[in-house]
Amino acid sequence: MSGSERIFNALFWLYLVAFGLYLFAPLIIMGAAAFNESRFPTVIPWQGTTTDWFAAMWADRTMWQSLWTSLIVAVCVVVVAVPIGTAAALVLTSLHARAKGFAYALMVSPLLTPGVVIGISTLILWRQLGIGGGIFLIVLAQSTFIICYVMLMVMARLQRFDRTQEEAALGLGASKVMVFRRVTLPFLRPALLAASGLAVLQSVENYNTTLFVRGFETPLTVFIATKVRTGLTPAVNALALIIIAATVVGAIAFEIARRRRAGRPSP
Amino acid sequence: MSHSVELAGIGMTFGTTRAVSDVTFKVREGEFFSILGPSGCGKTTILRMIAGFIEPTEGRVLIGGRDMKGLGPNQRPTAMIFQSLALFPLMTVWENIAFGLEARGVGKAERRAKAEELLRLIALEGYGNRMPGELSGGQRQRVAIARALAVEPGVLLLDEPLSALDLKLRQHMRAELRALQKRTGVTFIYITHDQSEALAMSDRVAVMSAGLLQQVATPRELYDNPATPFVARFVGETNALAGRITEVAGGQARIETALGALTGRAGQGAAAGQAGTIYIRPEALMPGGATNSLTAKVERVDFEGAFALVHGAFADGAALAASVPSTRLGDAPAPGAEARFGFQPEHAVVLGDG
Amino acid sequence: MGDLYRRFGPGLSTIFVALVLVWLAGMVLAPNLMMIDYALRPNLPPAAIGGPTDTYSLANIAYLAGEATHRTIFLKTIWASALVALTTFLVCYPIAFWMAQRATVGQLSVVLLLIIIPFFINEVLRTLAWFIILAYRGPLNAVLMNLGIIEAPIRWQGDGGVLAAMVYAYILFMLLPIYNAIESLEKAQIEAARDLGASPWRIHTRVVIPHAKAGIATGFVFTFMLAAGSYVAPALLGAPGSRWFTEIIYNWFFEGGDWNRGAAYALVLLVLCLAVVLVTLKIARVNLADVAK
Ligand SMILES: Nc1ncnc2c1ncn2[C@@H]1O[C@H](COP(=O)(O)OP(=O)(O)OP(=O)(O)O)[C@@H](O)[C@H]1O
Ligand SMILES: [Mg+2]
Numbered sequence: 001m002s003g004s005e006r007i008f009n010a011l012f013w014l015y016l017v018a019f020g021l022y023l024f025a026p027l028i029i030m031g032a033a034a035f036n037e038s039r040f041p042t043v044i045p046w047q048g049t050t051t052d053w054f055a056a057m058w059a060d061r062t063m064w065q066s067l068w069t070s071l072i073v074a075v076c077v078v079v080v081a082v083p084i085g086t087a088a089a090l091v092l093t094s095l096h097a098r099a100k101g102f103a104y105a106l107m108v109s110p111l112l113t114p115g116v117v118i119g120i121s122t123l124i125l126w127r128q129l130g131i132g133g134g135i136f137l138i139v140l141a142q143s144t145f146i147i148c149y150v151m152l153m154v155m156a157r158l159q160r161f162d163r164t165q166e167e168a169a170l171g172l173g174a175s176k177v178m179v180f181r182r183v184t185l186p187f188l189r190p191a192l193l194a195a196s197g198l199a200v201l202q203s204v205e206n207y208n209t210t211l212f213v214r215g216f217e218t219p220l221t222v223f224i225a226t227k228v229r230t231g232l233t234p235a236v237n238a239l240a241l242i243i244i245a246a247t248v249v250g251a252i253a254f255e256i257a258r259r260r261r262a263g264r265p266s267p
Numbered sequence: 268m269s270h271s272v273e274l275a276g277i278g279m280t281f282g283t284t285r286a287v288s289d290v291t292f293k294v295r296e297g298e299f300f301s302i303l304g305p306s307g308c309g310k311t312t313i314l315r316m317i318a319g320f321i322e323p324t325e326g327r328v329l330i331g332g333r334d335m336k337g338l339g340p341n342q343r344p345t346a347m348i349f350q351s352l353a354l355f356p357l358m359t360v361w362e363n364i365a366f367g368l369e370a371r372g373v374g375k376a377e378r379r380a381k382a383e384e385l386l387r388l389i390a391l392e393g394y395g396n397r398m399p400g401e402l403s404g405g406q407r408q409r410v411a412i413a414r415a416l417a418v419e420p421g422v423l424l425l426d427e428p429l430s431a432l433d434l435k436l437r438q439h440m441r442a443e444l445r446a447l448q449k450r451t452g453v454t455f456i457y458i459t460h461d462q463s464e465a466l467a468m469s470d471r472v473a474v475m476s477a478g479l480l481q482q483v484a485t486p487r488e489l490y491d492n493p494a495t496p497f498v499a500r501f502v503g504e505t506n507a508l509a510g511r512i513t514e515v516a517g518g519q520a521r522i523e524t525a526l527g528a529l530t531g532r533a534g535q536g537a538a539a540g541q542a543g544t545i546y547i548r549p550e551a552l553m554p555g556g557a558t559n560s561l562t563a564k565v566e567r568v569d570f571e572g573a574f575a576l577v578h579g580a581f582a583d584g585a586a587l588a589a590s591v592p593s594t595r596l597g598d599a600p601a602p603g604a605e606a607r608f609g610f611q612p613e614h615a616v617v618l619g620d621g
Numbered sequence: 622m623g624d625l626y627r628r629f630g631p632g633l634s635t636i637f638v639a640l641v642l643v644w645l646a647g648m649v650l651a652p653n654l655m656m657i658d659y660a661l662r663p664n665l666p667p668a669a670i671g672g673p674t675d676t677y678s679l680a681n682i683a684y685l686a687g688e689a690t691h692r693t694i695f696l697k698t699i700w701a702s703a704l705v706a707l708t709t710f711l712v713c714y715p716i717a718f719w720m721a722q723r724a725t726v727g728q729l730s731v732v733l734l735l736i737i738i739p740f741f742i743n744e745v746l747r748t749l750a751w752f753i754i755l756a757y758r759g760p761l762n763a764v765l766m767n768l769g770i771i772e773a774p775i776r777w778q779g780d781g782g783v784l785a786a787m788v789y790a791y792i793l794f795m796l797l798p799i800y801n802a803i804e805s806l807e808k809a810q811i812e813a814a815r816d817l818g819a820s821p822w823r824i825h826t827r828v829v830i831p832h833a834k835a836g837i838a839t840g841f842v843f844t845f846m847l848a849a850g851s852y853v854a855p856a857l858l859g860a861p862g863s864r865w866f867t868e869i870i871y872n873w874f875f876e877g878g879d880w881n882r883g884a885a886y887a888l889v890l891l892v893l894c895l896a897v898v899l900v901t902l903k904i905a906r907v908n909l910a911d912v913a914k
């Protein structure tokens with residue numbers, strides 16, 4: 001190894017370490033601050049270790065209220081986005097080449113639209129129809145782009161589907177509805193589960209779109225953002241830490257399930 | 268309802284690809300009927316038109332004399348076994364077998380009982396609760412057959428079902444399929460590109476090439492009396508010598524080849540003055556024979572026990588293939604040498620090129 | 622469409638098509654059309670709606686062009702978003718290259734997992750983390766002061782803070798497409814280039830980056846769009862002097878009470894983002910179909 005290469009390598013590892021620090025230091029500091037007695041969330045100076053902030057967070061009724069709102073929204077988003085996204089994937093895969101290009105562009109356009117614009121346009125349309133912001137509009141606005149994610153995941157799975165299975169079922173006398181219910185849908189099941197998980201995650205974490213259509217509702221992200229501006233205490237960090245822990249556990253479980261499935265021999 | 272299958276001038280065009288043109292034949296009820304042809308000649312397409320997965324762009328499909336136009340695959344008395352088998356990977360073996368019954372609204376207990384019965388038939392008792400992924404290739408094959416038989420189809424359509432199996436298993440399954448067909452009396456339409464399979468199993472065979480029907484005949488007739496040059500070359504091995512037909516009389520034709528004048532039976536398109544080819548089966552060529560005498564340069568002799576395969580080339584460059592019984596091997600020439608062969612006129616056929 | 626019908630039969634096909642139409646017509650097209658309609662009309666008291674003054678015009682958009690502060694903020698949002706995209710690219714490229722071409726399988730799976738975990742965590746929380754770090758009395762100032770690098774705390778909030786948090790928030794959208802693109806580059810090509818005496822700089826500018834063009838374009842498009850449309854980072858980390866275009870839009874809706882101007886501003890933002898998407902993809906000759914992986 002030449003001298004310059006050694007220096008280059010050292011620099012690269014330095015960069016890797018800095019990158020890792022950049023990724024994780026903010027999260028670690030945020031989590032650690034939940035245990036600091038200091039009224040403002042920080043780690044320096046450390047004023048003593050406490051779990052009081054968790055208790056404070058636990059006792060906060062508005063937090064529970066917003067958590068509840070977020071969960072209701074998330075469930076509704078799954079109910080709306082998964083069937084529509086699946087239908088979109090099925091329709092798209094059976095379109096012919098030219099129509100497909102156009103439909104595809106239209107169908108992924110919500111992903112390329114800024115979240116605030118989705119929220120705003122939904123708000124405007126429904127005000128015109130006499131309906132203001134609230135859970136209904138949050139669900140609609142979030143679903144508008146979450147459907148795209150569902151569609152892409154289902155399409156990826158459909159690409160590996162052997163359509164002669166459908167023909168075989170049809171040839172054995174099954175109706176088209178039965179073919180769909182017994183053959184196509186079971187095949188899509190893993191993708192539908194994964195898409196539901198992703199939809200919940202996307203819904204709960206959404207802020208930009210939700211902000212405009214929330215009306216008088218306060219979903220979790222809005223709750224946290226408001227706290228940051230009006231009176232941040234480490235109780236918010238306690239909540240953040242719990243959410244992070246839940247997400248990480250969820251993500252790891254999801255990943256393990258995926259790898260296990262991938263490892264199983266498929267017929 | 269009888270279960271004869273009649274194709275009346277069917278054709279299929281995919282975009283600009285002409286997959287099948289003007290095919291007409293009739294499969295009798297209870298017949299084991301094969302469709303033989305090289306890859307891409309339109310076999311699967313024909314089967315899919317019979318099953319109703321695609322509608323022919325022209326012509327009609329009749330089953331039991333009834334026009335099937337507009338009837339979907341689930342409304343026809345057919346069941347298909349796919350080239351890829353297409354077992355349902357997420358259902359157990361017995362659920363796979365009983366799927367057709369489920370589609371017909373048969374209760375679970377009865378389905379289970381029927382599945383068990385079929386599992387016995389295919390010698391897979393006790394495998395009902397496995398998943399298809401946990402079976403061997405041959406076992407999966409048999410499950411696919413049982414699944415199709417469960418609906419008691421009048422016509423069973425089989426698309427190269429044995430192609431994925433090794434030789435030993437394939438031979439075993441051939442015998443089983445044949446026995447099964449005899450036992451059930453179901454009309455079988457069986458696709459293969461393996462000619463020995465078609466000849467060994469079938470009552471009759473249709474030979475196809477490039478979307479066109481070449482000949483429909485019994486295996487014996489196909490071998491002895493090919494109707495077209497394609498059939499003559501495709502079915503069985505043959506020695507082909509081109510020339511000009513000089514005389515056709517009394518069922519025999521004389522043809523002037525680069526190796527001299529030869530005589531064989533007059534086949535389709537054989538007319539005096541026409542360009543033609545004489546096709547001689549390897550087993551018809553005898554060393555030293557006096558009639559229809561030919562010389563060839565021997566390149567290799569493969570001894571196979573009961574007979575020996577002699578490979579070489581005729582003077583005009585055409586390949587020589589002769590299979591000589593061991594009892595006459597004494598006369599067989601050594602590799603590298605010139606040798607004389609002869610054949611009886613009734614063992615060769617002359618066809619017009621066309 | 623005929624294929625769909627043949628595959629699923631009339632009942633299911635109708636349901637599928639209806640669902641898709643509800644989405645595309647009701648949730649994608651109609652809201653955007655109504656937003657355009659709003660953007661082109663004046664803000665009138667309810668009594669005057671439908672009256673003679675209720676006519677289409679570009680006045681709301683012209684207002685943006687004429688209002689100096691808003692115009693400045695708009696232009697700043699554009700170049701700042703571009704800067705975010707560029708910075709994210711510079712931060713991500715080396716690690717993407719390393720992951721795709723140098724890392725062992727074991728290293729790769731660990732690094733991928735480590736990188737993905739922070740991004741399962743919500744954007745608001747990630748921004749909150751930066752809020753805490755960059756706070757006036759926060760850890761960053763404390764560390765720097767303890768180390769003696771600075772004498773008095775620095776007010777990080779403002780452009781710098783927004784940039785740091787946005788780059789942080791969108792790393793994955795840049796990293797994954799670039800990684801995927803570089804991964805498909807054969808190692809032999811790089812070796813061949815080195816063999817021919819190319820310097821590392823040339824290898825990257827002439828071999829790797831051209832090959833990864835589509836991935837880089839995708840990363841740019843997403844990062845730019847997300848940055849320009851972001852509300853949370855500027856709202857939490859910005860200073861009064863570093864307002865973001867989305868904040869102005871928000872104010873039109875919830876403080877200024879002029880939805881028509883707000884709609885016009887949102888429309889401008891949408892058109893800007895779509896233009897950037899289309900132009901970038903055109904320059905990089907990438908198909909829209911390849912963007913969404
Ligand atoms: N859905 C289709 N669209 C376009 N062309 C097709 C389609 N199905 C078949 N073809 C074409 O029709 C011709 C016949 O195909 P077919 O599948 O019937 O062949 P085959 O005889 O079954 O061949 P193999 O022995 O390889 O299975 C081929 O040229 C094929 O490319
Ligand atoms: Mg085939």
